[in-house]
Amino acid sequence: MGEEELHQLVQGCVKQDRKSQKMLYKAFYGFSMAICLRYAGNRDEAAEVLNQGFFKVFKNIDRYDKDRPFKAWLGKIMMNVSIDYYRANLKMAYTEDLESAEHISDGDYTDKNLNYNDLLDMIQKLPQAYRTVFNLFAIDGYSHDEIAEMLNINAGTSKSNLFKARQKLKQMILDADLRANNYNRDIDYISVVAINGVGIRPSFFNNGIRE
Amino acid sequence: MKTEKDKALDDFFKKNLEDPVNETGYREEDWDALEQLLDKPKKRPGIVFWLTALSSAAALLLFFGWLFFKSRPVLNEQQQAVVIHHTSKNADLNKANTQQSNIGKKEELKHNDSMLTVITEKSAIGNEPAKKQLVFIGPKQVLKNIPNSGYKGLSSNNNQPIEETQYSNNTITLAATNKALIFKPATVANEHTTLTSVTNKDIIGELHKPAPLKEEDENEVTKLGFLKHPQYALTFIGAPELNSTTSFDGSKTGTNFGLLFSAGIFKNLTVSTGATYSTKSYNTDVANYHTNYTFKNNPSEIEADCRMVDIPVNVDYQLYNKHKNKFSIGTGLSSYIMLHESYQYYYANAATGPTGFTVPHSGKYFFGIANVQATYQRQVNSKVGISVQPYMKLPLSNIGYSQVRLQTVGVAIGLNWKLNSLTKP
Numbered sequence: 001m002g003e004e005e006l007h008q009l010v011q012g013c014v015k016q017d018r019k020s021q022k023m024l025y026k027a028f029y030g031f032s033m034a035i036c037l038r039y040a041g042n043r044d045e046a047a048e049v050l051n052q053g054f055f056k057v058f059k060n061i062d063r064y065d066k067d068r069p070f071k072a073w074l075g076k077i078m079m080n081v082s083i084d085y086y087r088a089n090l091k092m093a094y095t096e097d098l099e100s101a102e103h104i105s106d107g108d109y110t111d112k113n114l115n116y117n118d119l120l121d122m123i124q125k126l127p128q129a130y131r132t133v134f135n136l137f138a139i140d141g142y143s144h145d146e147i148a149e150m151l152n153i154n155a156g157t158s159k160s161n162l163f164k165a166r167q168k169l170k171q172m173i174l175d176a177d178l179r180a181n182n183y184n185r186d187i188d189y190i191s192v193v194a195i196n197g198v199g200i201r202p203s204f205f206n207n208g209i210r211e
Numbered sequence: 212m213k214t215e216k217d218k219a220l221d222d223f224f225k226k227n228l229e230d231p232v233n234e235t236g237y238r239e240e241d242w243d244a245l246e247q248l249l250d251k252p253k254k255r256p257g258i259v260f261w262l263t264a265l266s267s268a269a270a271l272l273l274f275f276g277w278l279f280f281k282s283r284p285v286l287n288e289q290q291q292a293v294v295i296h297h298t299s300k301n302a303d304l305n306k307a308n309t310q311q312s313n314i315g316k317k318e319e320l321k322h323n324d325s326m327l328t329v330i331t332e333k334s335a336i337g338n339e340p341a342k343k344q345l346v347f348i349g350p351k352q353v354l355k356n357i358p359n360s361g362y363k364g365l366s367s368n369n370n371q372p373i374e375e376t377q378y379s380n381n382t383i384t385l386a387a388t389n390k391a392l393i394f395k396p397a398t399v400a401n402e403h404t405t406l407t408s409v410t411n412k413d414i415i416g417e418l419h420k421p422a423p424l425k426e427e428d429e430n431e432v433t434k435l436g437f438l439k440h441p442q443y444a445l446t447f448i449g450a451p452e453l454n455s456t457t458s459f460d461g462s463k464t465g466t467n468f469g470l471l472f473s474a475g476i477f478k479n480l481t482v483s484t485g486a487t488y489s490t491k492s493y494n495t496d497v498a499n500y501h502t503n504y505t506f507k508n509n510p511s512e513i514e515a516d517c518r519m520v521d522i523p524v525n526v527d528y529q530l531y532n533k534h535k536n537k538f539s540i541g542t543g544l545s546s547y548i549m550l551h552e553s554y555q556y557y558y559a560n561a562a563t564g565p566t567g568f569t570v571p572h573s574g575k576y577f578f579g580i581a582n583v584q585a586t587y588q589r590q591v592n593s594k595v596g597i598s599v600q601p602y603m604k605l606p607l608s609n610i611g612y613s614q615v616r617l618q619t620v621g622v623a624i625g626l627n628w629k630l631n632s633l634t635k636p
Contacts, residue, residue, distance in 0.1 A: 021249075025242055030234025037235065038228050047238070051245040058249065116231045119224055138221035139228060166220055 001027055006070055013061045021058055031071060032078045038123050039082035039135055053081040079140060083150055086132045114176060122172045130165035137162050250593070442475035443630040446598070448487065452621025456495040465491040467521065467621060479529040481539065484522065489547075492516045493617065501614040508562035517611060518551040519573075525582055535590040545580040545604060549573030552612055570612040579608040580617075588627060598625035 001009075009027070012020020032050050040046035056077055064073055123131055132151065136142045137158070144162070148155040447470055455462030469487025476482060497509040525543030532538075552570040584602035591597060604619040611617070 018246075018249075022242060025245065026237055029237045029241075030231075033235040034228070034231045043235075047241045047244070051241060051248055054245055055248050114227070116227055116233070119227045120231075123224070123228065134224075139225045166217055169220065169224070 007066065010061060010064065010066070010070070013058055016058070024057075025054055028071070028074055032074060035075055035078040036082060037120055038139065039079070039086070039132065041124055041128065041131075045085075049082050049085045050078065052085070053078045056081065082135075083132065086128060086151070089128065113180065114173070118176065122169055122176075125172065126165055126168055130161050130168065133158050133161040134165035134169070442481075444473045444475075445628045445630060446471040446473060446483075446485075446625045447628075448598075448600070448623040448625040450600075450602075450621040450623035452489075452491075452619050454491045454493040454617060454619050456493055456499045456615045456617055463492045463494060465489065465493075465619070467623070469521070471523070471625075473527075479532075481527045481529065481541075482525070483527065483543075484524045487521045487523070488518070489521045490516075490518050491617065491619065493615075495613070495615055499613075499615050501609065502612065506556075506564050508558055508564045510556035510564060511559035512557040513613075514555040514557070515611070515613065515615070516551070516553050516555075517549060520548040520550065521580075522546045522548065523582055525584070527584075527586060535596075537588040537590075538586070539588075540585045541582075542584070543582045544578040544607075545582055546575070546577045547579065547610060548575045549611065554613065574612070576608070576610050579606065579610055581605045581607050584623075588625075594629050596627040596629070598627055599623075600625060 006027075009020050009024045013024055029050075032053060033046060036046040036050045036053070037043070040049055053074075057074060064070070123134070126134065133147055136147045136150065137144070142150070144155040144158040147153075147158045151158070153161075447468075449468040450466065452465050452467055453462045454465050467487050467489040469485060469489075471483050471485030471487075473481050473483035493515050495513050495515065496511070497506070497513065500513050523543055523545040525541050527539040527541030529537060529539040549570075550573060552573045553567065554569075555567045556565055558564055582602060582604055584600050586598055586600040588596050588598040600623040602619075602621055602623060604617075606616040606618055609616055
């Protein structure tokens with residue numbers, strides 16, 4: 001979307017024009033959803049947070065400074081509503097102790113064959129408290145002191161949650177690695193017996209062995 | 212070493228999650244949900260504000276009402292006391308002149324050639340001695356105090372791009388002092404991705420400060436102050452009221468019910484009109500009764516029974532509109548179309564004369580009455596609301612066959628039905 005087009009849409013939204021609002025919503029849905037998805041536990045939760053974010057955008061659009069990048073402003077609001085959502089759902093958030101968390105090896109992550117959806121899935125599987133801190137620290141670049149202030153926790157808790165989040169993520173990457181290797185081995189084995197194994201899932205094969 | 216590995220993990224997630232290859236697809240139902248959110252009426256306001264507003268309005272109404280009726284040339288308390296005093300003092304002297312009326316059971320006293328009538332006991336025809344009443348009207352509803360949930364100050368002076376670097380071949384590299392990575396939409400061209408790193412930490416602090424939100428979009432206005440989407444509503448009202456010609460001492464009750472149509476055309480201004488059927492009965496004396504007919508003996512009391520259609524044209528100014536509560540004050544003019552008008556005459560001192568008269572051709576009185584009202588309206592749901600409206604109707608001209616200055620106070624209870632669905636975009 002061009003600057004001029006964006007400017008016109010924002011002007012329409014300042015006048016609370018419903019059509020402009022919808023066009024802006026559609027245009028930045030994907031961008032905003034990407035932020036909400038990594039803070040939320042699932043798509044529906046993310047959609048709820050996203051709507052809260054756009055609600056604030058439309059109500060406060062007249063305060064948007066046109067000289068600054070719109071996406072920066074929008075992204076910040078999405079992050080803020082995600083944090084609000086986290087705060088509102090603190091009662092539901094739980095923290096779990098990590099067993100054998102100390103001994104997870106660090107690997108080289110860049111060579112892992114993991115895509116956006118795999119990583120999003122991992123982030124979403126984290127308990128909410130870990131996920132929020134990991135997002136703020138690792139992706140949005142805040143310090144522990146800043147996170148402590150934003151989430152109304154102390155810096156120690158923030159560090160501890162980040163540590164646990166990383167351990168869990170490492171574990172998930174390892175598990176994903178293992179699954180991938182097993183799958184590859186299964187494929188190899190199947191190819192030896194000259195069966196086209198493309199459509200056969202490893203679980204199917206394993207089930208056969210157990211029986 | 213450990214820190215570096217952690218950093219590598221963080222960067223791995225950052226790199227992959229910040230730039231989704233396939234953005235999540237748009238869902239129409241998400242927009243529908245947001246639209247519902249945008250259309251939802253605001254949250255409920257603090258009880259303190261609107262209770263204060265309502266009581267001030269009620270106090271103002273009472274005060275002006277009192278001023279208005281106090282300034283009328285009527286028998287005030289002092290005069291009455293004097294008369295009563297004279298009654299007892301001169302009871303013996305005037306014994307011969309004083310006798311019980313067959314009709315009204317009233318004492319009549321002649322003093323210094325002026326004739327004064329003093330009501331000393333309840334009469335056979337239902338006239339009551341002067342009474343003073345304090346009527347207290349107040350809303351019973353209790354509302355929760357929920358603070359506004361708006362946000363302000365979304366921009367920040369520190370929100371300056373610190374570094375802007377261009378990379379080719381789709382390389383994504385982060386600026387060193389990054390806080391949040393944002394793509395600038397218009398500068399992406401020829402496989403060049405411009406990355407802008409901003410430090411807008413301050414925004415978040417500001418964003419979480421509550422500030423009053425703007426009015427709902429239903430109050431969108433054009434440059435001239437017209438509402439872009441006028442709000443129309445139908446209101447059914449019913450009201451008990453008090454009618455009188457002088458003060459409200461000895462006034463009689465009536466009813467008023469009908470249908471009003473209102474249109475919010477300007478910002479905060481609502482124009483309404485409609486028709487109500489009103490029964491008004493009142494007592495008056497000969498001094499306020501102006502007809503061509505000359506009574507041989509002036510009746511001591513005249514009782515009027517009128518039924519009419521009241522066509523008001525009112526303008527209301529909205530003082531408060533938050534969440535589900537609205538408070539407005541208004542004024543306007545009413546026209547009365549008489550449907551029935553009859554009078555009963557009661558005589559003192561055994562005097563005789565006509566006992567009653569029904570006006571054969573009732574008249575129409577255009578814009579002869581000024582309306583003053585205060586309205587509290589509470590929205591029950593998006594369509595239906597209820598309202599309480601204390602009002603006064605003050606005479607600008609003489610009304611009816613007898614040309615009386617008829618005044619009314621009442622409290623209308625209304626049921627409102629919003630008709631704005633047709634005007635929604």
